[in-house]
Structure formats: C-alpha cells, structure tokens
Amino acid sequence: MQMDDRKLKILQAVIADYISTAQPIGSRTIAKKYKLGISSATIRNEMSDLEEMGYLEQPHTSAGRIPSERGYRLYVDRLMQIRNLSRREQEIIVRELGDRIDEIESIIRKTARILSQLTRYTSLVMNSHISGSRLRHIHFVPIDTNSLVAVIVTDTGIVKNTIIKTADPVSPEYLESLTRAANDKFAGITIGELNRCTESEDYKRLVYRYSLLDTLIPLLAESLNTSRGGDVYADGMSNIFNFPEYSDVNKAKNLLALIEEKEQLMSILNRMGSGKGVMISIGSELDNNCIKDCSLVTATYRAGENEIGRIGIIGPTRMEYDRVVAVLEFITDYLTGMVERQLEE
Amino acid sequence: MQMDDRKLKILQAVIADYISTAQPIGSRTIAKKYKLGISSATIRNEMSDLEEMGYLEQPHTSAGRIPSERGYRLYVDRLMQIRNLSRREQEIIVRELGDRIDEIESIIRKTARILSQLTRYTSLVMNSHISGSRLRHIHFVPIDTNSLVAVIVTDTGIVKNTIIKTADPVSPEYLESLTRAANDKFAGITIGELNRCTESEDYKRLVYRYSLLDTLIPLLAESLNTSRGGDVYADGMSNIFNFPEYSDVNKAKNLLALIEEKEQLMSILNRMGSGKGVMISIGSELDNNCIKDCSLVTATYRAGENEIGRIGIIGPTRMEYDRVVAVLEFITDYLTGMVERQLEE
DNA sequence: GTTAGCACTCTCCTTTATAGAGTGCTAACC
DNA sequence: GGTTAGCACTCTATAAAGGAGAGTGCTAAC
Incomplete structure (x- = not known):
C-alpha cells in the first residue's frame, strides 16, 4: 500500500479532530467538516487503508476511527506544524520567570507552574546531575x-x-x-x-x-x-481531570501515583534522549505500563555543553503536540538564555 | 432528649463502622457485629433518637445511618481514644527524619512523605512566617x-x-x-x-x-x-483515590485543584488555631466549599514561643482520627525536639 | 423499657428495548 | 479504474422496567 497526499490529509484530519474532541471520528464527519472534495465513501476506503497500514484503529466495529500510536508518530514527525506562541503567552512567560537567576528551587517551581498553566497539562521539571558544572x-x-x-x-x-x-x-x-x-x-x-x-x-x-x-x-x-542530582517537580496534576481519558478513577490514580514517585519519574525523564530540541515519546514508547496511554514531551536546557535540567509535559497520547512543543521550545530557550547571560558576566 | 451511655456506645459503633467501611450502617448490623446486648429494634429506636439529636443522618429513607459532622465532632472531642504508634511506626519516623537539622526544604519534604505514607491520606506541610525567629x-x-x-x-x-x-x-x-x-x-x-x-x-x-x-x-x-512565609508542600495526593468518596472524578478534581493552589491552602491552614496539640476541623467547619466534606487535622511545631510550621492531614470526614492524631502528635514532638536540641548547642 | 413481626420505602443491579452512528460491500457512474 | 450512492449490518450508549435486598418505622406483645 502506498501513502499518498490524500491519505495524509485524511490522517491529519482524524488526528486534529480526535485531539480536540476525544471522540472516534467517522468518514461522514470528515467529509462534512474538512471539505476535502471527496465523498464519505471514498474517505471510508482510504480510512480502511490507513487502518490496514497501522495509522488508525477502531475502538470497535462501527465506531469511528482514532489515531494509533503509529499515527501520532507520523503526525509529530512529518505532519505537525509548530505554532508560534502568541505575544500574550510569551509575555506571561517572561513576566513570571523574570530575568534573574534565582535559587534553583524557585526557578523550578515557577517553570513548572507556568508550563502547566499555559498548556493545561501536567508539567514536570527536573534538574539534572550537576557533576559537569563548575x-x-x-x-x-x-x-x-x-x-x-x-x-x-x-x-x-x-x-x-x-x-x-x-x-x-x-x-x-x-x-x-x-x-x-x-x-x-x-x-x-x-x-x-x-x-x-x-x-x-x-x-x-x-x-x-x-x-x-x-x-x-x-x-x-x-x-x-x-x-x-534528583529533583523532580510536578505541577498541574489536577489538570489530568480535564481529559475524559482519566474519568476512569483507576487510570487517574495510576498516573498520579507515578508522578508522585520521584524515583521512577526521574528514570523515565532520563530515558528520554537529551538531543537538541524537543523529544516526544508516545504511549508504549515510554515503556512503562502505568503510562502506556500517555505521551511525554520533553526538552533539555543547558549551559554550554552541560545539561542543567529537563522540562516536560505529560498527558494523554491525544495531546496538542504542536502547542506543547512550542511552549517547551520557548521556555528552554529562555532558560538557556538566562543561564548564558549569567555566564557572560 | 438525654444523651446516655448506651447512645454513646451506639454512636461509637456507627462511627467506627462507617470509618472503616464507608457504608451506611443499619440497626441489625450493629446488633450482630457489636454485641451490645440489646436487640436491633432497641438500637433502631436509639438511632432514631441520635438522628433527632443531630449526631446521625440518613442518606435516604431505608438506608442505614451515617455519622453527621456533629457526630464526628462529639467523637473526636469525647469518644475517641488516641492510639499509640506502634514501635515499627515510630522507628520509621525516626529513621526517615534523621536527627540533624537540614535545609528546611528537605525537612518539609521528608515530613510530608512520611505523613502520607503512614496515614495513607494526603499530607500537608507548611512552614510559617518566620518573622518571629531571630x-x-x-x-x-x-x-x-x-x-x-x-x-x-x-x-x-x-x-x-x-x-x-x-x-x-x-x-x-x-x-x-x-x-x-x-x-x-x-x-x-x-x-x-x-x-x-x-x-x-x-x-x-x-x-x-x-x-x-x-x-x-x-x-x-x-x-x-x-x-x-509561604511554603506549603503536599504529598500523597494520589491517596485520595483510596477512598470511595472520591470515586466521583469531579470531587477528586476539586480537592486536588485546591491542594495545588498554595495560596488558598495556606489560608486554610492558617485559619486553623495554633494552640498546643492537634486541631481538628470537620467538613463545613473548614468554611470552604471545595472541601466541605473533608476533614483537616493539623498540628503546630515550634521552637520555644515561635511557631515554625504546621503539618496536617486532609481526607474525607470519615477519617481515622485516632490514628492520624497519634501520628501528628508524634511527629510534631519529634520536630520540636529536633529544633530544641539545635537551640541548646 | 424491650423485642418480634411486618408492611413499606428506597437504592442498586440486571435485563430489555431502542435510537444512532458508522462501517463494509455492492452496483452504478464518470 | 477510481469515485460515489445506497443499504444491510454491527455495535454502543441510553433509557425504561423489573426485581432483590437492606433498612426503617410502627404496632402489639412480652
């Protein structure tokens, strides 16, 4: 089976819709809502193909389709357009974080708070081992x-x-x-x-x-x-209740318990790569049963070579990746800049 | 209506049962389970009296009775026997807290963690304004x-x-x-x-x-x-899911959101008296709508005259008050002792 | 004052019925 | 050959209905 442009458009539509509604989406809805110039029957055929290729799945026969992990992966790798933060959002960040180096403790907290407030997800902030700093x-x-x-x-x-x-x-x-x-x-x-x-x-x-x-x-x-070498701080835990996927109390409990377990949380954060830019792990890629239907998006901020810390957002796989990535990028850049200005002096 | 010994025994039985089962309890069950030497019909009459006096209430006709806030209040004021901590529990506390004054930050965290682990409730730890310390x-x-x-x-x-x-x-x-x-x-x-x-x-x-x-x-x-003057730290948030009263996601969300809102949390903690010993606020006594069916048990630890901080447990009104009070008392005594030893030197 | 007996009430759980959304397939169409 | 309309079929979610069970309040007997 060949992936073509039309399939990508349909996949994108399904993902976009599912991210915002959390409801399986059917061919008719796509035809009506996304004006792709093809009929629902055609879409039906394409969706069937996309399912066969592993990008979509059905919760049960005769429900609509939802994106699979593989679908999200394709989306974040190739389809997603990273939005810029609005002027207002940028101002909030700059105002809240301030521009002076503070006690590390306090920066961590402020960062966690802003992250969770802007994204409406649960935020994680960790400062790394500082064995490399002087x-x-x-x-x-x-x-x-x-x-x-x-x-x-x-x-x-x-x-x-x-x-x-x-x-x-x-x-x-x-x-x-x-x-x-x-x-x-x-x-x-x-x-x-x-x-x-x-x-x-x-x-x-x-x-x-x-x-x-x-x-x-x-x-x-x-x-x-x-x-x-091991401070993790989480904020916005109650945000997870914004998402219907956690209306099941047991799921919510699992996730919250994990987030409170600093040790485990650290190891998960550390397992994420530390490359330049934002890293995304989707569902089973996280390799942890408690959060197998979560996604984790992280970014590293550093001073020169040294990794100082990592910040991240955890939430359902159906995550607004574009927004989250934008926020994380902006904040790591800001933090890195702060540290570098400090170093120059 | 007159409160007599038999009524108190029945009230105690209802409260004890409800605290451990979270189920409304009926006259037959009490008769069978608590061997008070009277029949269920008599208990029925007494319970009816207790309800009239405001110590019990019925979720609906033909359900069993549950304690009212007033019932809990009577219980904690007059009926409750404070258990001693087991040797093992004491050892855990001493081991985990250590005996050296550490950074305040780290003591707060450790204390919060132990509190929530020992009680299985959500713990709160606050350090007070230090305007009085030298x-x-x-x-x-x-x-x-x-x-x-x-x-x-x-x-x-x-x-x-x-x-x-x-x-x-x-x-x-x-x-x-x-x-x-x-x-x-x-x-x-x-x-x-x-x-x-x-x-x-x-x-x-x-x-x-x-x-x-x-x-x-x-x-x-x-x-x-x-x-x-304003650090509050909470731990064991996921513990609230141990209680059926929070199987309603909305209630859980409300409580968690409040706990994350440091400002409000502080004001609630500060509103609790700071007298010697443990203070208990039950349900509406807390005067906050989000936690109107929670109880808060707090204790203050100090150095001489100065209040250093407060620790507390928040959970459903159906709380194991006796255990919680015992733990709080032990820990405040321990913390106070630690600070005093520090002062002597 | 205490207790047995009984009718009554209310919730909770299960069962049943129905509407709605969506699919897959077939046949017609361009 | 790709695209589309039509239709039967499937599956869930929601509401309605029907007990079963637990507990009460009341009365009458002890």
Missing part, C-alpha cells in the same frame, strides 16, 4: 561553634547550601581562612572532579593544613551528588 | 563582580539564601567587611525587626559606611517575608 565559589559560614553551612555557587547559577556539624569546635577565623584556601584550590573544577580530587597530592597537602577539609569535602560531594 | 548569622558571599548571595541562618535552624545583583561592582573584601558589620548589628534581632530597623539612627549610620546595605536589607527582608 564550582565558581565555595564559602564556609559559621553557624555556631560546632556547625557551619557550606554555600556553593556553580557556574550554572545554582546555589546550594549544606549544613554540616563538626566534631570539634571551629572558629570563624579558621573558616574564613579555610574559605580562602578552598577557593584557591577548588574554584573552576567540576563537581565530578571534586569527588575524585581527594586522591590528589595537592589535596592531601591542603588537608595537612586544614584537617577539617577531610570531613567537609566528602560530605559536600555527597550532598551535591545525591540531593541535587 | 537572625543568628548573616553572611554575604561574593559570586562575581556584580552579584552576591546573602546567606541567613536563623535560630530556628532555617537556612535561606538570596541571590542579589548589584548595580555597582563590589569586591570580596568589601563584602567581608560588610558581613562583619552586619553581624555585629543584626545578629539576635528578629526578622520582623529587620523589616522595621531601616528607620533607626543606628542603621542610618551603618548605611553611611556601607551604602550597599540600603539596597540589600530591603531585598532581604522582602525575600524572607514572602518566600519563606
């Missing part, structure tokens, strides 16, 4: 005699603090001097290198002078790796 | 020539950092000196006082020496007030 600054701030907070600023604009208790009392002067020494030594290296540097001669010499360092650095490295 | 330490850390991060540690163990960009370049030495001056001046005052101190003569003298301070302090005060 230490710009490290500072040890005394709290009291036996505790201090280590403040770390990376070149990607992330600020992270870790509270550390020490066995022996430390003086503020000691910490000041330690801060200076640590900056001299560590500024510019990556978080990953920080992990490994405890072997080096240089490091050992420094520990000789500042014995505290030997407890601090491993603690820091650990805290940077675990806690920052 | 500055223990303030530190200005340079990032680059035109930006710095202000790290603030309060006596309640909260660590908060704020990134600030400056119009004019600042040197690390300047910041060091500023840090010393600011600590001399501000250590020990409350966040609320920090807001107001910009009027004082002392402050003006300091600004004369460190002009940067005049932009820093207002920014800090604002960031401490807004961002920290």
Whole structure:
C-alpha cells in the first residue's frame, strides 16, 4: 500500500479532530467538516487503508476511527506544524520567570507552574546531575561553634547550601581562612572532579593544613551528588481531570501515583534522549505500563555543553503536540538564555 | 432528649463502622457485629433518637445511618481514644527524619512523605512566617563582580539564601567587611525587626559606611517575608483515590485543584488555631466549599514561643482520627525536639 | 423499657428495548 | 479504474422496567 497526499490529509484530519474532541471520528464527519472534495465513501476506503497500514484503529466495529500510536508518530514527525506562541503567552512567560537567576528551587517551581498553566497539562521539571558544572565559589559560614553551612555557587547559577556539624569546635577565623584556601584550590573544577580530587597530592597537602577539609569535602560531594542530582517537580496534576481519558478513577490514580514517585519519574525523564530540541515519546514508547496511554514531551536546557535540567509535559497520547512543543521550545530557550547571560558576566 | 451511655456506645459503633467501611450502617448490623446486648429494634429506636439529636443522618429513607459532622465532632472531642504508634511506626519516623537539622526544604519534604505514607491520606506541610525567629548569622558571599548571595541562618535552624545583583561592582573584601558589620548589628534581632530597623539612627549610620546595605536589607527582608512565609508542600495526593468518596472524578478534581493552589491552602491552614496539640476541623467547619466534606487535622511545631510550621492531614470526614492524631502528635514532638536540641548547642 | 413481626420505602443491579452512528460491500457512474 | 450512492449490518450508549435486598418505622406483645 502506498501513502499518498490524500491519505495524509485524511490522517491529519482524524488526528486534529480526535485531539480536540476525544471522540472516534467517522468518514461522514470528515467529509462534512474538512471539505476535502471527496465523498464519505471514498474517505471510508482510504480510512480502511490507513487502518490496514497501522495509522488508525477502531475502538470497535462501527465506531469511528482514532489515531494509533503509529499515527501520532507520523503526525509529530512529518505532519505537525509548530505554532508560534502568541505575544500574550510569551509575555506571561517572561513576566513570571523574570530575568534573574534565582535559587534553583524557585526557578523550578515557577517553570513548572507556568508550563502547566499555559498548556493545561501536567508539567514536570527536573534538574539534572550537576557533576559537569563548575564550582565558581565555595564559602564556609559559621553557624555556631560546632556547625557551619557550606554555600556553593556553580557556574550554572545554582546555589546550594549544606549544613554540616563538626566534631570539634571551629572558629570563624579558621573558616574564613579555610574559605580562602578552598577557593584557591577548588574554584573552576567540576563537581565530578571534586569527588575524585581527594586522591590528589595537592589535596592531601591542603588537608595537612586544614584537617577539617577531610570531613567537609566528602560530605559536600555527597550532598551535591545525591540531593541535587534528583529533583523532580510536578505541577498541574489536577489538570489530568480535564481529559475524559482519566474519568476512569483507576487510570487517574495510576498516573498520579507515578508522578508522585520521584524515583521512577526521574528514570523515565532520563530515558528520554537529551538531543537538541524537543523529544516526544508516545504511549508504549515510554515503556512503562502505568503510562502506556500517555505521551511525554520533553526538552533539555543547558549551559554550554552541560545539561542543567529537563522540562516536560505529560498527558494523554491525544495531546496538542504542536502547542506543547512550542511552549517547551520557548521556555528552554529562555532558560538557556538566562543561564548564558549569567555566564557572560 | 438525654444523651446516655448506651447512645454513646451506639454512636461509637456507627462511627467506627462507617470509618472503616464507608457504608451506611443499619440497626441489625450493629446488633450482630457489636454485641451490645440489646436487640436491633432497641438500637433502631436509639438511632432514631441520635438522628433527632443531630449526631446521625440518613442518606435516604431505608438506608442505614451515617455519622453527621456533629457526630464526628462529639467523637473526636469525647469518644475517641488516641492510639499509640506502634514501635515499627515510630522507628520509621525516626529513621526517615534523621536527627540533624537540614535545609528546611528537605525537612518539609521528608515530613510530608512520611505523613502520607503512614496515614495513607494526603499530607500537608507548611512552614510559617518566620518573622518571629531571630537572625543568628548573616553572611554575604561574593559570586562575581556584580552579584552576591546573602546567606541567613536563623535560630530556628532555617537556612535561606538570596541571590542579589548589584548595580555597582563590589569586591570580596568589601563584602567581608560588610558581613562583619552586619553581624555585629543584626545578629539576635528578629526578622520582623529587620523589616522595621531601616528607620533607626543606628542603621542610618551603618548605611553611611556601607551604602550597599540600603539596597540589600530591603531585598532581604522582602525575600524572607514572602518566600519563606509561604511554603506549603503536599504529598500523597494520589491517596485520595483510596477512598470511595472520591470515586466521583469531579470531587477528586476539586480537592486536588485546591491542594495545588498554595495560596488558598495556606489560608486554610492558617485559619486553623495554633494552640498546643492537634486541631481538628470537620467538613463545613473548614468554611470552604471545595472541601466541605473533608476533614483537616493539623498540628503546630515550634521552637520555644515561635511557631515554625504546621503539618496536617486532609481526607474525607470519615477519617481515622485516632490514628492520624497519634501520628501528628508524634511527629510534631519529634520536630520540636529536633529544633530544641539545635537551640541548646 | 424491650423485642418480634411486618408492611413499606428506597437504592442498586440486571435485563430489555431502542435510537444512532458508522462501517463494509455492492452496483452504478464518470 | 477510481469515485460515489445506497443499504444491510454491527455495535454502543441510553433509557425504561423489573426485581432483590437492606433498612426503617410502627404496632402489639412480652
């Protein structure tokens, strides 16, 4: 069987209609609604072909057709036209996100919120492992005699603090001097290198002078790796009830439970490629039973080479891909721009 | 009509049964199941009395009875026996929460997670306005020539950092000196006082020496007030599907949407009293239409006089109040203890 | 005051009937 | 040969009807 232009037009019509109505669509409706200049009978024949080719399916005999996963795949790969965001939408994003680097925590939240508000789907935001980003600054701030907070600023604009208790009392002067020494030594290296540097001669010499360092650095490295390598944040969960596919309580529960399960969510997000631009996974492509009739659209934002984080939208396979892709592209561009402006300074 | 012991026993039986089954319960069932030594006909009469008194209601004639809000109120005030947590549950809490003061962010999350896991309801955790807590330490850390991060540690163990960009370049030495001056001046005052101190003569003298301070302090005060005065975190949202009362998708949606609406959630949490111990609001007592058939159980944890935060459980009015109260009490005690140990040091 | 008995009520579930939408096939048409 | 009209057939969704079951309220007896 040959795919031709007319078939594509019909497929597009079915997908467009189904995305907006969630109802199986029949040949007569297409003929009336989409003025393709052919009769319903012809459309019927073409649809039958499209079904045979795997792009459409029937919920049951004598219902209309709905797109199959393969149909959506063809649509997002070849048919879909990415809409531009309206001026108003762009303004909302710029206003809400602001233009200053903030605590990573707060950017994540704002981004998640905007994403879900603009798309009306559930949004996911994750910040990646930061093992590739570089230490710009490290500072040890005394709290009291036996505790201090280590403040770390990376070149990607992330600020992270870790509270550390020490066995022996430390003086503020000691910490000041330690801060200076640590900056001299560590500024510019990556978080990953920080992990490994405890072997080096240089490091050992420094520990000789500042014995505290030997407890601090491993603690820091650990805290940077675990806690920052895994923040996922979701917003707009209640949006899933906008879609009839989740009027079945069990389906809704499954999806929500998965979204609350940060670990799993992360692994799914990480499994998505991290190529340039927006990635789309449809239904079973996600390879997870709980969301086998969901689609996930993600995008990565980065600073230079380094992946900083990923943002995404999860929703029914019948998703407004064109809109979602447009929003994601705009926001990743914006975030990337923000980080880059930060780097230039 | 007089409330007597037998009526109370029957009421208790109805409530206990309804809490576990979510089914209206009839006189025959009570007679069989709860061996009160009286016949179903007698129970029928008593239940009729209890309904007249407003403690029970009938979904429709010839269904069994269910507790009314007033019934629950009587139950939680007089009938309920608070169970102790099992050894195992206590261990889970202690293990998961750990015993070190961490970033506030992370404590909130952990607490929310444990609460929802132990109770199987949706948990809410909020940290209160910190205007009453005292500055223990303030530190200005340079990032680059035109930006710095202000790290603030309060006596309640909260660590908060704020990134600030400056119009004019600042040197690390300047910041060091500023840090010393600011600590001399501000250590020990409350966040609320920090807001107001910009009027004082002392402050003006300091600004004369460190002009940067005049932009820093207002920014800090604002960031401490807004961002920290309003973090709410919810976990276990998907738990609401464990309850048949939310098998109606619309109800589930309403509740979830409310929970995602931080502003509203906060105002509801704040409206709950902050007395010692656990507070319970049942149904319409919450005075919010979206959750008019929910109950909210909250507890406040504090450091000395200062309220640090509130934790709570939201679920159907048919809630396992005894269990929930026990869990909340244990966790607030634990959190309070943690903070107090921190203060002593 | 308590209880057995019974008629009555109301919901919930199943069964049955019907309308509606859509298909596939056949035969006619350009 | 592709396209179209017509029609029988299929399947779902919705409404209506008919019990079964659970529970009540009332009365009369204990």
